[in-house]
Amino acid sequence: MKNFSLLSVLMIAVFGVMTSCSSSDDCHECHIALFDAAGQETAEVEIGEFCGDALEDVESAGYQLTEMLVGEKFGIASSKVVIEEFLDGIELSCFVLTDGVNYKVLPTAKDYKRIGEGDTGLNTGGMGAISPVPFANKTLLNKIEQNIIIPTIEGLKKDNIEYQGFIFIGLINVNNNPKVIEYNVRMGDPETEVVLPRIQNDFVEIFQSFKNKTLDKIELNIDHRSAATVVLVSGGYPSSYNKGIKITGIDHVVDSTVYHAGAIREKENIYTNGGRVLAITSFGNNFQEALKNSYNSASKINFKGKYYRKDLGFDL
Numbered sequence: 001m002k003n004f005s006l007l008s009v010l011m012i013a014v015f016g017v018m019t020s021c022s023s024s025d026d027c028h029e030c031h032i033a034l035f036d037a038a039g040q041e042t043a044e045v046e047i048g049e050f051c052g053d054a055l056e057d058v059e060s061a062g063y064q065l066t067e068m069l070v071g072e073k074f075g076i077a078s079s080k081v082v083i084e085e086f087l088d089g090i091e092l093s094c095f096v097l098t099d100g101v102n103y104k105v106l107p108t109a110k111d112y113k114r115i116g117e118g119d120t121g122l123n124t125g126g127m128g129a130i131s132p133v134p135f136a137n138k139t140l141l142n143k144i145e146q147n148i149i150i151p152t153i154e155g156l157k158k159d160n161i162e163y164q165g166f167i168f169i170g171l172i173n174v175n176n177n178p179k180v181i182e183y184n185v186r187m188g189d190p191e192t193e194v195v196l197p198r199i200q201n202d203f204v205e206i207f208q209s210f211k212n213k214t215l216d217k218i219e220l221n222i223d224h225r226s227a228a229t230v231v232l233v234s235g236g237y238p239s240s241y242n243k244g245i246k247i248t249g250i251d252h253v254v255d256s257t258v259y260h261a262g263a264i265r266e267k268e269n270i271y272t273n274g275g276r277v278l279a280i281t282s283f284g285n286n287f288q289e290a291l292k293n294s295y296n297s298a299s300k301i302n303f304k305g306k307y308y309r310k311d312l313g314f315d316l
């Protein structure tokens with residue numbers, strides 16, 4: 001019965017309603033019929049009017065939904081699917097520290113998630129990041145604070161959620177309007193490698209202020225230069241890759257900080273031990289200069305199969 005009702009939703013969404021024409025012969029108003037578990041129709045939702053290619057997109061979305069809901073593509077994780085508005089814009093990450101009462105907005109960052117240049121290929125844990133985000137101007141930052149950060153902090157209080165720590169807000173900038181994609185209660189990676197080096201305060205002091213909720217008394221001292229991190233990964237990552245490959249040249253890096261992630265020390269040597277091996281962070285007067293410095297350091301480090309994206313910042 002469950003499969004019958006799910007299938008009905010999809011069939012009607014993808015095939016049934018599309019045959020009902022609107023005013024134009026080439027365009028179709030699409031509706032999704034919602035069914036309860038017993039197969040009874042409970043509502044019909046208009047999802048818009050689609051023409052040409054867009055109509056094909058709707059059909060293809062229907063097949064994906066069938067795979068997830070009926071084919072259990074992701075098991076229990078795809079037993080419910082939320083369909084959201086498509087947001088066309090550029091992503092940025094915003095970080096907030098809160099002691100539960102007060103908050104501080106930390107520097108913005110932009111990460112690069114795809115393995116391939118031009119943001120192509122599989123998603124990774126992050127191939128690099130830049131801070132600050134050049135397009136995050138005062139107007140956008142003000143909207144983020146007023147429309148997203150303050151309601152978030154107030155919402156936590158209203159719901160009696162006592163939270164102290166980092167809030168990571170994943171945003172997309174749609175025509176200068178920030179929209180939330182996700183929340184995390186942690187910092188981001190590899191954003192951390194560009195955000196934290198820019199905060200010159202003693203973090204112990206910051207965390208100690210949480211005890212008496214006096215974060216508001218602390219003035220953040222932010223390095224106004226740009227920081228850029230480039231992640232060196234094992235050949236093949238994020239699919240299969242080898243481990244235990246000797247890394248050389250780290251001692252030749254002078255102007256960058258090298259963070260070890262998927263790396264392991266054995267006696268005097270360092271070996272690869274994961275997909276994302278090292279993150280190299282540098283400063284510059286702008287993100288281009290910071291990137292140049294990180295790329296220069298990346299060229300000094302070697303291990304068989306070393307790969308990194310050489311186009312970070314291409315979209316800024």
Ligand code: GLY
Nearest residue numbers: 111126188189190
């Ligand atoms: N860089 C994205 C994340 O940490 O989730």
